[in-house]
Amino acid sequence: xKRYTLRSDPRRAxxxxxxxxxxELNPQQLAAATTLDGPxxxxxxxxxxxxxxxxxxxxxxxxxxxxAGTILLLTFTRKAAQEMLRRATALVGGDCAQVxxxxxxxxxxxxxxxxxxxxxxxxxxxxxxxxxxxxxINLLRxxxxxxxxxxxxxxxxxxxxxxxxxxxxxTPLAELVADAYPHLEEHLDALSALHARYVEFKSSRQLVxxxxxxxxxxxxxxxxxxxxxxxxxxxxxxxxxxxxxxRLQAEIVRRLAHAHDNVMVVGDDAQSIYAFRGAEIRxxxxxxxxxxxxxxxxxxxxxxxxxxxxxxANTVINRAPQQYTKNLFTTRGPxxxxxxxxxxxxxxxxxxxxxxxxxxxxEGVPLSEIAVLFRSSFHSFDLxxxxxxxxxxxxxxxxxxxxxxxxxxxxxxxxxxxxxxxxTVSWHRILxxxxxxxxxxxxxxxGRIRGNARPWDVLAASPGRGKSAAExxxxxxxxxxxAAAERPGEQIGRILTYYEPVLRRVHPEDYPKRERDLEQFAxxxxxxxxxxxxxxxxxxxxxxxxIAGVLAGDGDDEGVVTLSTVHSAKGLEWHTVFVLWxxxxxxxxxxxxxDDDDIEEERRLMYVAVxxxxxxxYLTYPxxxxxxxxxxxxxxxxxxxxxxDEDVLEPVALVDEA
DNA sequence: ACAAATACTATTTTT
DNA sequence: TAGTATTTGT
Numbered sequence: 001x002k003r004y005t006l007r008s009d010p011r012r013a014x015x016x017x018x019x020x021x022x023x024e025l026n027p028q029q030l031a032a033a034t035t036l037d038g039p040x041x042x043x044x045x046x047x048x049x050x051x052x053x054x055x056x057x058x059x060x061x062x063x064x065x066x067x068a069g070t071i072l073l074l075t076f077t078r079k080a081a082q083e084m085l086r087r088a089t090a091l092v093g094g095d096c097a098q099v100x101x102x103x104x105x106x107x108x109x110x111x112x113x114x115x116x117x118x119x120x121x122x123x124x125x126x127x128x129x130x131x132x133x134x135x136x137i138n139l140l141r142x143x144x145x146x147x148x149x150x151x152x153x154x155x156x157x158x159x160x161x162x163x164x165x166x167x168x169x170x171t172p173l174a175e176l177v178a179d180a181y182p183h184l185e186e187h188l189d190a191l192s193a194l195h196a197r198y199v200e201f202k203s204s205r206q207l208v209x210x211x212x213x214x215x216x217x218x219x220x221x222x223x224x225x226x227x228x229x230x231x232x233x234x235x236x237x238x239x240x241x242x243x244x245x246x247r248l249q250a251e252i253v254r255r256l257a258h259a260h261d262n263v264m265v266v267g268d269d270a271q272s273i274y275a276f277r278g279a280e281i282r283x284x285x286x287x288x289x290x291x292x293x294x295x296x297x298x299x300x301x302x303x304x305x306x307x308x309x310x311x312x313a314n315t316v317i318n319r320a321p322q323q324y325t326k327n328l329f330t331t332r333g334p335x336x337x338x339x340x341x342x343x344x345x346x347x348x349x350x351x352x353x354x355x356x357x358x359x360x361x362x363e364g365v366p367l368s369e370i371a372v373l374f375r376s377s378f379h380s381f382d383l384x385x386x387x388x389x390x391x392x393x394x395x396x397x398x399x400x401x402x403x404x405x406x407x408x409x410x411x412x413x414x415x416x417x418x419x420x421x422x423x424t425v426s427w428h429r430i431l432x433x434x435x436x437x438x439x440x441x442x443x444x445x446x447g448r449i450r451g452n453a454r455p456w457d458v459l460a461a462s463p464g465r466g467k468s469a470a471e472x473x474x475x476x477x478x479x480x481x482x483a484a485a486e487r488p489g490e491q492i493g494r495i496l497t498y499y500e501p502v503l504r505r506v507h508p509e510d511y512p513k514r515e516r517d518l519e520q521f522a523x524x525x526x527x528x529x530x531x532x533x534x535x536x537x538x539x540x541x542x543x544x545x546x547i548a549g550v551l552a553g554d555g556d557d558e559g560v561v562t563l564s565t566v567h568s569a570k571g572l573e574w575h576t577v578f579v580l581w582x583x584x585x586x587x588x589x590x591x592x593x594x595d596d597d598d599i600e601e602e603r604r605l606m607y608v609a610v611x612x613x614x615x616x617x618y619l620t621y622p623x624x625x626x627x628x629x630x631x632x633x634x635x636x637x638x639x640x641x642x643x644x645d646e647d648v649l650e651p652v653a654l655v656d657e658a
Numbered sequence: 659a660c661a662a663a664t665a666c667t668a669t670t671t672t673t
Numbered sequence: 674t675a676g677t678a679t680t681t682g683t
């Protein structure tokens with residue numbers, strides 16, 4: 001077996017490296033970037049140059065002679081991976097692009113396309129996004145007759161998240177229901193039956209949901225031959241945002257790195273905000289036990305924020321009952337105190353933010369350096385209207401996404417049945433669009449075409465009777481054309497020609513808007529060479545902008561304001577940050593939050609929000625808020641910001657200017 | 659089979 | 674409030 005000898009001894013001549021690592025990094029960062037072999041845990045506080053460190057480490061590995069193709073960089077979003085590799089390439093040039101990088105899910109996807117046969121996957125398996133999974137569950141619920149229960153059966157979203165949680169926490173369904181969802185106990189038998197059917201349905205049709213990607217990769221790695229081969233292929237593994245991995249992901253990392261132990265994980269226990277989908281803070285704390293001999297490096301110098309902003313951040317996080325592993329300090333000078341702004345009502349809050357953004361622009365802050373963050377996507381609705389009225393351009397991240405729109409899903413479904421004729425959910429979806437076909441006829445047709453490699457030929461030959469026959473035949477003809485087409489762009493073109501009349505019939509009131517979305521989608525599709533990768537990307541890395549997209553601004557090059565959920569803002573930074581609705585009940589959101597752990601996650605979320613700001617930070621909330629049911633209520637300051645010394649957080653009352 | 663009207667309920671964050 | 678399940682009418 002080939003071994004690379006790498007020296008991390010600092011006394012060794014640094015002259016063999018083109019980059020002066022010691023000059024460009026602080027001592028902790030340097031240690032992290034130049035410790036190449038063995039397990040390393042980096043605890044990296046907010047704004048501590050984590051990305052910079054990872055970039056320099058990739059550069060260092062490459063400079064030390066490690067082939068870029070043997071480095072695996074797992075990040076939270078693919079964008080993050082691309083950004084790091086771009087910067088590493090700028091440093092050492094050459095082929096850092098060869099580094100394998102992406103999310104756990106995209107890595108699992110690629111690996112399973114190549115090596116999934118051992119766990120029963122063909123090369124053409126289809127990825128179900130969350131909405132698809134819910135559709136399947138809905139379909140099967142009807143099939144099992146569970147919709148006619150005397151007691152209300154939980155709705156499809158609830159069922160889907162239950163199933164998902166069971167996988168991500170590696171807990172049997174029965175146990176999970178007993179512990180976390182006692183109110184569903186009466187449905188346990190039905191849920192178990194549904195779950196079994198769901199699993200069987202997917203595996204018999206080459207359908208794979210998000211969780212299956214991880215489960216199947218994990219299972220594939222149980223094969224020691226494959227684990228060994230992948231260990232050889234990826235000799236240096238790096239994982240970013242490790243605090244947000246779940247048990248399954250941690251186990252995957254362990255199996256991947258087993259052969260060589262060259263694994264670095266980077267994370268911040270104070271920024272763990274994905275427990276709701278099964279993330280385990282314990283992963284980061286227990287990493288040293290999983291990999292004996294782990295070197296632990298802490299990055300606690302903050303380069304991002306001014307001292308006053310950091311003071312507030314530390315105040316927020318230090319009130320947590322559980323103490324975190326570090327305290328941030330900064331070398332950046334003084335600055336303005338963060339302000340807590342009390343508005344009378346939501347319109348006034350929006351007015352303040354919009355007004356202040358205009359002032360900042362006058363003062364020379366580019367719009368691209370301004371962000372408005374919020375706990376939940378809908379918190380920004382009112383502000384969006386206010387910004388539009390003033391012609392302030394913005395993009396919104398998080399919330400309802402492009403590919404979740406019904407019309408985009410419809411078009412994708414046509415493409416999917418061509419790639420995977422077993423994809424019953426997509427068949428069902430496109431058949432229901434035809435006039436004269438309901439669930440009954442759809443089931444009948446599905447029964448006839450099941451298992452056929454070219455079902456559209458079957459449909460063309462025997463389209464059934466009545467007025468739906470012509471419709472079915474038209475569909476069959478289009479699918480045959482699409483199957484024969486070469487490139488994704490051409491395929492989408494053919495589907496759109498067929499689908500647009502359908503769209504007009506189904507959505508007579510707002511089809512123009514939807515047609516514009518589809519044009520945009522066609523443009524995206526043009527960029528792809530293979531249909532499989534287009535479909536995979538739409539499921540795993542969909543365009544991040546919300547459906548509303550960019551509102552037409554003046555088109556100048558100073559950029560646009562970012563509106564984002566705190567979750568989607570992870571890892572990013574701006575000169576000025578506004579946080580909306582810092583009122584108890586909204587942030588922290590007390591909807592599903594029952595126990596203390598949930599509240600602590602909300603606290604970390606607030607910490608993530610405030611540490612996004614470099615220079616200016618405004619926290620706002622309206623006193624008067626409408627609550628469904630209750631009507632007008634008086635809002636209280638978020639409990640995370642209550643009773644904070646005025647030296648740290650400046651209370652501001654808005655003066656009526658009318 | 660389907661469309662329209664009505665009743666109801668749970669209400670976040672994302673790969 | 675909106676998205677969904679159910680009921681009723683064609």
